[in-house]
Amino acid sequence: MSDSEATAAAAAAESPEATPGSEDVSPAETPDSSSPTPPDTLTDVAPTRRARRRPEPKPAEEVKEAPKVEEQPAKTPSETTVAQGGWGYWGSWGKSIISSATATVATVGQGLTQVIEKAETSLGIPSPTELSARVEEEEKQEGEAAACETRTETDRATGEGSAAMESAMGMLSSLTSVVQNTGKTVITGGLDALEFIGKKTMDVIAEGDPGFKKTKGLMNRNATLSQVLREAKEREELQTAETEGSDSEKKAVAHYGMLFDEFQGLSHLEALEILSRESESKVKSVLTTLSGDELVQLREELELIKDSFSLFLEFDDEEVDERKDEDGTEFETELTEALEGLSVNATADKLNKACKSACSQITEMSKPAKEEGEEESEEDAQKALSVEEVHAAAIRTLAELTARSIELFHKLAEMILFSNGSPEAGALSQLTVVLCKEISLLSKKFTSCLTTTGSNEKGDVLNPLITGVFLEASNSASYIQDAFQLLMPILEISHIQRRSESSEQ
Amino acid sequence: MAYAYLFKYIIIGDTGVGKSCLLLQFTDKRFQPVHDLTIGVEFGARMITIDGKQIKLQIWDTAGQESFRSITRSYYRGAAGALLVYDITRRDTFNHLTTWLEDARQHSNSNMVIMLIGNKSDLESRREVKKEEGEAFAREHGLIFMETSAKTASNVEEAFINTAKEIYEKIQEGVFDINNEANGIKIGPNHPTTASTLTAGIQTPLTRSGIDKNEVTTLLDLDEDHGVVIFKFAAI
Numbered sequence: 230m231s232d233s234e235a236t237a238a239a240a241a242a243e244s245p246e247a248t249p250g251s252e253d254v255s256p257a258e259t260p261d262s263s264s265p266t267p268p269d270t271l272t273d274v275a276p277t278r279r280a281r282r283r284p285e286p287k288p289a290e291e292v293k294e295a296p297k298v299e300e301q302p303a304k305t306p307s308e309t310t311v312a313q314g315g316w317g318y319w320g321s322w323g324k325s326i327i328s329s330a331t332a333t334v335a336t337v338g339q340g341l342t343q344v345i346e347k348a349e350t351s352l353g354i355p356s357p358t359e360l361s362a363r364v365e366e367e368e369k370q371e372g373e374a375a376a377c378e379t380r381t382e383t384d385r386a387t388g389e390g391s392a393a394m395e396s397a398m399g400m401l402s403s404l405t406s407v408v409q410n411t412g413k414t415v416i417t418g419g420l421d422a423l424e425f426i427g428k429k430t431m432d433v434i435a436e437g438d439p440g441f442k443k444t445k446g447l448m449n450r451n452a453t454l455s456q457v458l459r460e461a462k463e464r465e466e467l468q469t470a471e472t473e474g475s476d477s478e479k480k481a482v483a484h485y486g487m488l489f490d491e492f493q494g495l496s497h498l499e500a501l502e503i504l505s506r507e508s509e510s511k512v513k514s515v516l517t518t519l520s521g522d523e524l525v526q527l528r529e530e531l532e533l534i535k536d537s538f539s540l541f542l543e544f545d546d547e548e549v550d551e552r553k554d555e556d557g558t559e560f561e562t563e564l565t566e567a568l569e570g571l572s573v574n575a576t577a578d579k580l581n582k583a584c585k586s587a588c589s590q591i592t593e594m595s596k597p598a599k600e601e602g603e604e605e606s607e608e609d610a611q612k613a614l615s616v617e618e619v620h621a622a623a624i625r626t627l628a629e630l631t632a633r634s635i636e637l638f639h640k641l642a643e644m645i646l647f648s649n650g651s652p653e654a655g656a657l658s659q660l661t662v663v664l665c666k667e668i669s670l671l672s673k674k675f676t677s678c679l680t681t682t683g684s685n686e687k688g689d690v691l692n693p694l695i696t697g698v699f700l701e702a703s704n705s706a707s708y709i710q711d712a713f714q715l716l717m718p719i720l721e722i723s724h725i726q727r728r729s730e731s732s733e734q
Numbered sequence: 735m736a737y738a739y740l741f742k743y744i745i746i747g748d749t750g751v752g753k754s755c756l757l758l759q760f761t762d763k764r765f766q767p768v769h770d771l772t773i774g775v776e777f778g779a780r781m782i783t784i785d786g787k788q789i790k791l792q793i794w795d796t797a798g799q800e801s802f803r804s805i806t807r808s809y810y811r812g813a814a815g816a817l818l819v820y821d822i823t824r825r826d827t828f829n830h831l832t833t834w835l836e837d838a839r840q841h842s843n844s845n846m847v848i849m850l851i852g853n854k855s856d857l858e859s860r861r862e863v864k865k866e867e868g869e870a871f872a873r874e875h876g877l878i879f880m881e882t883s884a885k886t887a888s889n890v891e892e893a894f895i896n897t898a899k900e901i902y903e904k905i906q907e908g909v910f911d912i913n914n915e916a917n918g919i920k921i922g923p924n925h926p927t928t929a930s931t932l933t934a935g936i937q938t939p940l941t942r943s944g945i946d947k948n949e950v951t952t953l954l955d956l957d958e959d960h961g962v963v964i965f966k967f968a969a970i
Binding site: 463464467493496497500503504507575639640643644646647 | 736770773774775777779792794801802804805808809811922923
C-alpha cells in the first residue's frame, strides 16, 4: 500500500496549487469526499480511495471553461444541481453494475447468515478496543474529508459544463466512485458483525478491482462471475507482490483467487460463460424467427426449463452434519449417481481425487491434535501443523474443489452442445446440491481441525482464520450455483435443436 | 506471480497433429506419446519473459475433431495469438490448413498473430510435407512459420515465445488496443507501465471522448494500481 499512499499524498499536495487549465479535478467524484469512511475500513484502504479521487483527463472544451469558472468561485446553487444531476445519472448506472456483482455474493444467502451467526457467538468480532480505534480513525478521516470539501467547492464550479459531458474517461471515473460509494452504504448500513464479515467480500468486489476502472466497465455492463473472480485474484497477486518486498516475515497467506486460477478454474469459467452467452443469443434469434402458435409453444417449453433452474432447492446446511463420509467415498457415490449418463467421467475423476485427498488430509491433521491433548510436550506441539498451515490447506481444498466443479459444468456444457443429448435440468440441480454439500461438509471438517489445532492460540489469531474458511466456503458454494445457472441457455438451445431435428424427420 | 501482460492463445489444427502434446511440452516440459482425445477445450498457462517483462500466456488447446468444430469456434474470439498446427507426416492435415485459416480469421479479431507449425519434425523418414511448402504457405498468408517436435522439444519454446514477441511488438506499435480485452491482451495487476505503452493504449478512449491525441501534452501521473492516467492538456 505504500505506493498508493505516496501517490495519494502527492495528489493531495498537487490539488491546492492547481492552476486553471493545467489540471482538472473531476467534479463527478466529489460527493465521495463528503461521505464518512466506514468504520470497518482498514486503515490501509482509505488512502487508496483518496488516490482514486484524482484528476482525470477531460475533454478540451471543459478545460477551456475552467479558468472562467474559477474566477467566480461563488457559484449559483443551480450549477451545483446540474453537476449533481449528471452525477446522479451515472450513479444509477454504476449501481446496476455493482448490484449485479453483489448478486453473486448475495446468493450465498444462508451460507453467509450462518457465518454471521457463528461469528456473533464466538468468532472474529473485533474487540471493543479495536472498534474504538477504528472510530478514531474514522473521525480523523472525516476531518480530512472536510478539508477536501474546501477544494470540492471549486471543483464543482469547474465541473459546471461537464454535467452533460459523456466522455469515456469521465464516465469511468464516476463509475469508480459510485462503486466505492455503494460499497460504503452497504457496509455502513449493516451491523458491526456484518460489517466485519462482509468487509472481505465487499473488498473483493468494490475495492479489489483495478479493472472496474478500465474499459471493462464500459465494454461489459454486466460484471460476469469470472470477472469478479479474476479481479479478486488480481488483487491478491498485487498484495502478494507487495508483501514479498516489504514484509518477508509474514508467512505465505493462502489466496483463494490465485489458487482457483492455478487449478484453471478461471479459464473453465470463462469458456463456460462464452458458451452460455452464445447459446443465449442463439435462443433469442430463434425466437425472433418464430411467430404465432409456434412461438407460444416454444416459449412454454423454454419456460419449463427455466422453472427447473429457478426451483433449485437450497440445500440444508444442517443436514450435512448427519453425514460422516470419512474418506470421500460417499461423495463419489453421490457424484456418480448424479452424473449417470452424462459422459464426463474424466472430469468427475479429478473431482473425486481432489475430494479424497482433502479427506485424507483432514484425517492426517486430526491425528496429532488428539495426541497433543494427552501429553502436551513442546516437541509434539512443534511437530503438529500450525493453524496457518491448516487454514492454507482448507483454502486450497476449497479453491480446488470449486475449480473442478466449474470444470465439470464446463465439460457438461460442451458435451450437451456436442451430443445434443440433453440431461434433465433436475439432474443438474441435484449435482449442484451434491457439490455444495461437499464444500460445506469439508469446510466444517477443516474448521474443527482448526479449532483443535489452535486450542492454544489466542482468539484473535484463530477466529479470523475460521471466519476466512467459512467465508470462502460460502463463496465457493455461490460460484458453483452461479456456474449451474450458466447451463440454462445451453439446455435451452439444445432443446431447440433436438426439437427441430425431430420435426425434420 | 505478477505479470505485465496476459496473452490469450488458441491452438488449432486437425485431430492428432500434436496440439495437446505441444502444450504439455511447453508448460510441463514433458512428452506423453498417448494422449486422450481433447473434449472441447483444455487449458495451460506459463510465464515467459520478453524485453524484461513478465508475460503470462494463457493457452486454450482446442479439440481437433471436426464434430467439435462448432463449439471450439466459440473460443477463438478474444485470442491474441493462434498456433495453427499440422503434421508433417500427414499431407491431409496440411491440405486442411486453408479451412482452418479461414475459420480462424472469420471468428477472431483481425490483428491476431498466427504461427503456422509443422509438428513431428523428429519423424523425418515419414515426412510427407516439405519444409519449403510450409514456408510458402506461411508467406502467402502472412503467417510466421516453424517446424517443431513436441517429442524432442525442438523449437517448441521458440514457437510459443516468437508468437508472443510478435504480439508484443504489435502492442508497442499501437496496433493492439491493450484496453480492449477482446484483443486477447490483458494488462497485469501490477504492471510497471511505461508512458509509451500507455499513450498507445489510451488512443481509443481519447478518441471516443472527442479529444485529439495531440492535445495531450504531458503525462502527469500514473496510478498503476487503478489504471488511472492523468494527462496535462494544452490550453487552447
